[in-house]
Amino acid sequence: MSVEVMDEEWLLSEEQVRALLGWVREQVGVHRSVYPFMRMVAEHALRPSEARALRVSDVMFMERDLGRLAARHNGKGREIPLPSQVSVFLLEWISESGLRDADLLFPGTRGGPLSTSVCQRLWQQAQEAVLPRDELYSWRLGEPISILRDSCMVKWLRMGISAVTVAEWVGVTPSWLALRYPHCFRTEKVEFAWDHLAEVMALPDSLKP
Numbered sequence: 001m002s003v004e005v006m007d008e009e010w011l012l013s014e015e016q017v018r019a020l021l022g023w024v025r026e027q028v029g030v031h032r033s034v035y036p037f038m039r040m041v042a043e044h045a046l047r048p049s050e051a052r053a054l055r056v057s058d059v060m061f062m063e064r065d066l067g068r069l070a071a072r073h074n075g076k077g078r079e080i081p082l083p084s085q086v087s088v089f090l091l092e093w094i095s096e097s098g099l100r101d102a103d104l105l106f107p108g109t110r111g112g113p114l115s116t117s118v119c120q121r122l123w124q125q126a127q128e129a130v131l132p133r134d135e136l137y138s139w140r141l142g143e144p145i146s147i148l149r150d151s152c153m154v155k156w157l158r159m160g161i162s163a164v165t166v167a168e169w170v171g172v173t174p175s176w177l178a179l180r181y182p183h184c185f186r187t188e189k190v191e192f193a194w195d196h197l198a199e200v201m202a203l204p205d206s207l208k209p
Helices: 014-025 034-044 048-053 084-097 116-130 147-158 163-170 174-180 194-201
Strands: 059-061 067-073 076-082
Touching: 014 034, 014 116, 014 147, 034 048, 034 084, 034 116, 034 147, 048 067, 048 116, 059 084, 067 084, 076 084, 076 163, 147 163, 147 174, 163 174
Parallel strands: none
Antiparallel strands: 059 067, 067 076
């Protein structure tokens, strides 16, 4: 299985993600779906194509303001748990936008799919406005929106959420995560009792040649 490695320095910090989303949120106008769309990619590691295809009916609101989101990729569906603050945000977004069950959750200006070029243009502008422009970071300008998904997955892994759970939420395998983000699976060098291991694994005398 060939997987492109995502080095740690390519990822966005939580502070940078908040600043980028904050800049996008302040851009009022006809493209009001862009902020909630990017927020869902950033907070729930959705593929941008998945988030663009979501319908209102894919959001299930439950008791205590919790919720679940039904996402699909390549014909395979999965459910993603939504914390209360996200459920409340989506409920308010749906209500304020006058969306119905069959409508796209993040519609474009005429109700159709959200424009990829519009999203990428605003995202590019956000990077130029927010990210540092020194030699260390200037080369990162132009990263696609999917870097938000990568940064979210790594954040979850660093929080101690198991690779199996993260893989279920994002629609990949645990081995894919290990290949994509090897730095999240490195362990510190520890002293190992090799003599004890040899003793435990030694064959009984009756089986020795």
